[in-house]
Amino acid sequence: MKSKRALELTLAILKPHVIKSPFALQSIRDVIIKNDFKVIKSQRIVISENEASLFYADHKGKFFYNRLLTFMTSGPSDVHILAGHDAIARWRKLLGPTKVYKAQFSDPDSIRGTFGLSDTRNAAHGSDSKDSAEREIAIFFKDFDIQKWYETEEDHYIFGKLDLDPTTFVHTINKSL
Numbered sequence: 001m002k003s004k005r006a007l008e009l010t011l012a013i014l015k016p017h018v019i020k021s022p023f024a025l026q027s028i029r030d031v032i033i034k035n036d037f038k039v040i041k042s043q044r045i046v047i048s049e050n051e052a053s054l055f056y057a058d059h060k061g062k063f064f065y066n067r068l069l070t071f072m073t074s075g076p077s078d079v080h081i082l083a084g085h086d087a088i089a090r091w092r093k094l095l096g097p098t099k100v101y102k103a104q105f106s107d108p109d110s111i112r113g114t115f116g117l118s119d120t121r122n123a124a125h126g127s128d129s130k131d132s133a134e135r136e137i138a139i140f141f142k143d144f145d146i147q148k149w150y151e152t153e154e155d156h157y158i159f160g161k162l163d164l165d166p167t168t169f170v171h172t173i174n175k176s177l
Contacts, residue, residue: 007154008087009040009146011136013125016075017117019044024115025078028124029169031094031111032082038157038171039164040081040149041141047072047079054139064120071120079140080169083157088133091126098122 012032018024032039047055052069059065082091096103096110100122103113115123127133134146153173156162161174 005085005158007038007083007085007157008130009137009149010082010087010091010127010133011125011140012080012082012091014078014080015121015123015125016071016077017121018115018123019076019078024123028111028115032080033164035084035090035094037082037084037087037091038162039169040083040157040171041144042078042080042169043140044076044078045140046076049073051139055136068120078169081137081141081144088127088129092128095124095126
């Protein structure tokens, strides 16, 4: 019997300037797959002002808050729920430092070091903790029940055969075996 080590869920957002660049988008998707993340849910949306203000509530009152909300609602973003062992820490490591100038200097091959343009346009987001991941997932995937996913689907993503649908960029469970 294979041993079970729980998967961790994280929220990943590919920001509007990435979506406008097919090369950047495909490159980041390739990083996700190459690093053995499972894409549980995926959607391309224009983030609403309400969603953005809920998502960035911790930054309210900071000098960059309005600029951040304006950018995040300016065009489509790809929002994903990723699963993997130590998904939060591994995804954040791939992202690199939040500040793009630091990423370009200290971690130039990171997602932000490669595709970030500024601190607001830093290419992508990753949850910083399990609590943040749960809160953030609930903002963008209102019908996704995390507890139910762990109870009914997690084992398939650990032990089962998965197929990646390149159109929707979601892993699906292949139940034909």
